[in-house]
Amino acid sequence: MPRTAQVVEIPGVVESIATKDPFACATRVAKILAGGADRVEVVRTATLAVARRSRPTVPPPHALLALGAALDLSARFPAPELPIVQACALAAAEWRDAPLELPRHAVTGDELHLGRSFLQAVRTPDPLEADVIFAGLLREGEERRFAGDTLFETCAQDIAADGHKLTFAVGTWRLARSLGWLRGDVLLRPAVRVAAATPQDLSEFSAVLREVGRARLDLELAGRNVMEIDATVRYAYGVALQAGPDRIVAELIAGLKRGRAPAGYVDLVAASAAERLITDPAALEPTLLALATRFVLGFSRTAYRVLALFLAARRVASVEAGDVPSPAPIADPAAALRGLENAIEADDAREAVRLALGLADKAEPADVARILARKAALQDAYADAGHSLLYASRATEFASVAPRPALASLAAVLARTPKSHTIAEGS
DSSP: OOOOOOOOTTTTTHHTTTTTOOHHHHHHHHHHTTTOOOHHHHHHHHHHHHHTOOOOOOOOOOOOOHHHHHHHHHTOSSHHHHHHHHHHHHHHHHHOSSSOOOOSSOOOOOOHHHHHHHHHHHHTOOOOHHHHHTTTOOTTTTTHHHHHHHHHHHHHHHHHHHHHHHHHHHHHHHHHHHHTTTTTHHHHHHHHHHHHOEEEOHHHHHHHHHHHHTTTHHHHHHHTTTBOOHHHHEEEEEEHHHOOOHHHHHHHHHHHHBBBBBBHHHHHHHHHHHHHHHHGGGGGGHHHHHHHHHHHHHHSSSTTTHHHHHHHHHHHTOOOOOOOOOOOSOOOHHHHHHHHHHHHHTOOHHHHHHHHHHHHHOOOOHHHHHHHHHHHHHHHHHTTTTTHHHHHHHHHHHHHTTTHHHHHOOOOEEEEEESOHEEEEEE
């Protein structure tokens, strides 16, 4: 039997969230953190409580993803407690008293057999059976790559509700990784239930499979491609993206057949999604899906990740591109950073985007990302379902790869979000 590590929950955290009052919860959690409680253990305590009561809906509740984003931001944030307080307040707003029904048995066996059985249980659907099978793939204190591949492949195939299932699965996996894989079965249970207990849509997946079959693309071989994306490939990709979902998949297949790397293409897809988000708020979920797919391509070594790339690209290509403002000329980066903050507070998305684009060229992206992350943490997570925290975490991470679209899209999201700072002002 594998050794089970002891998890000591921080007193007062669960009771604070269970008040269902975001402000009261924030006040109490802030006091717990000020008293010297370890941030990671506070997040672990909150996460376990939320995971045990998470509703299997699409879109799913956002508290778990916000807690993961808060833990990520707190590691590089000048006021590391605030993102965690915000995420706990959102957990209070989403709190439900009834716990998830638990399976009554356990299974063990060969990984390949369990993986096939899990997919069958999800598609049946049989949420409790899917739950117990997936738990059999996990090991306490260890990240099990096969378990991740199984979950991500299952969720990537299902684009119900704008691909929320893959975004949620990746977010909860990242959270479990940050918490050292203690009680992984509890932490991943919400993602399994969302996959199995909500409506499924495999139509896009079927269309992609048909396209791959007609093109006779070898997915295993394509997954091992290493050729970089050059200017010619970028141009062809851009033309195909404007033509729509079917054309973009055909272009990706052609590029993969010529040896281009899937990792290079997924960066293009994520950057394209962020560019659309600059002008269109409806592009937020496709952008989060593209960034989740980027994580999957870095995580997995199996063929399904190429299909996940196609599905994300189709979703991004379905969002209409807008006219992105030109970058603002930057003479004084420090003054421009202050102007960026002011534009966000004034709800001036266009000016915030112009300044972010100009700063991406004239200042260190990490400095701009730090300012934007701080603005995101000031926003009440319970008021915007945690989207500011979540996108700040993902966009500031992606800024090291594509600073202009990442930073400009985050600035646009923050400027468009109705301002509510009750937690930050009261904690």
